[in-house]
Amino acid sequence: MRNKIVAGNWKMNKNLSETESLLRELSAKLPDTDAEVMVAPTFVNLSGAVHCLESSIIQVIAQNMHFAESGAFTGEISADMLLNIEVDTVIIGHSERRALFGETDEILAKKVKAALAKNMRVMFCFGEELGDRKSENQFNIVESQLKNALFNLDADSWSRLVLAYEPVWAIGTGETASPEQAQEMHAFIRNTISQTYSADIAERVSILYGGSVKPSNAKEIFSKPDVDGGLIGGASLVADDFVGIIKSI
Numbered sequence: 001m002r003n004k005i006v007a008g009n010w011k012m013n014k015n016l017s018e019t020e021s022l023l024r025e026l027s028a029k030l031p032d033t034d035a036e037v038m039v040a041p042t043f044v045n046l047s048g049a050v051h052c053l054e055s056s057i058i059q060v061i062a063q064n065m066h067f068a069e070s071g072a073f074t075g076e077i078s079a080d081m082l083l084n085i086e087v088d089t090v091i092i093g094h095s096e097r098r099a100l101f102g103e104t105d106e107i108l109a110k111k112v113k114a115a116l117a118k119n120m121r122v123m124f125c126f127g128e129e130l131g132d133r134k135s136e137n138q139f140n141i142v143e144s145q146l147k148n149a150l151f152n153l154d155a156d157s158w159s160r161l162v163l164a165y166e167p168v169w170a171i172g173t174g175e176t177a178s179p180e181q182a183q184e185m186h187a188f189i190r191n192t193i194s195q196t197y198s199a200d201i202a203e204r205v206s207i208l209y210g211g212s213v214k215p216s217n218a219k220e221i222f223s224k225p226d227v228d229g230g231l232i233g234g235a236s237l238v239a240d241d242f243v244g245i246i247k248s249i
Contacts, residue, residue, distance in 0.1 A: 003206045004035035004222075005162060005229035006246050007123065008236025009063060009091065012042055019045040020052050025239040027056045035229060035249045039236065040091060043077055047085045061089040061123065064097060067110035079118040089121040091231075093149065095168045105148035112149055116157050123162045124150060125210065125231070130169035138167075142185065143192055151196055158193075158201045164231040165189060166210040171233070177211045179220045179227075186226035215244030222249045 066076035126145040128138040170177035194202035210231035
């Protein structure tokens, strides 16, 4: 049985007091659920978030990390630093990291390897842009991103991977991805993993959808057989919206 997951990526939003306020509200309103619920505040608020959620089932995860253990990497964060504050899951490969900060498949492969070497859990993001979708090249792009960053891993590593498919073309562009398009890509991803590794690994890995999930569309998206939850952006910054999405899974 695959894990159902709803994860909120807060990006560069919320100061410490705002973070603590939102976490208290989420904890108070959190519905009974079998899904894993995660939040990814900004780095400077991770420790505070962990402390705030000591008695909650909500997990605190990181938005990014560097592949080096330490060194002259101004502004970067290592796996050991995250583990030291009890954060053991990290998002790697988010579309904004790729597009705005030049993170290549090669860099992401090193990050994934570094996180797994520390027994961390990795939420790996990938997905095509609008030009790729319009040229009907989306499947090639997605397969390439998976192959370059993940398909050098041994089979055992997949037990600590969560995948998050981001159709970049459907985020803030005015374009809309249908639940059927989400299912089509998720099924393709699972089949690609099955062909490269095994059907068992493909069936066990959770694949999240990260394309502007809202309370109004979450239930239909999450009902698709190969969609195991969502990586939520803006809606995760509003307690009632995030709770509504959790209730939909």
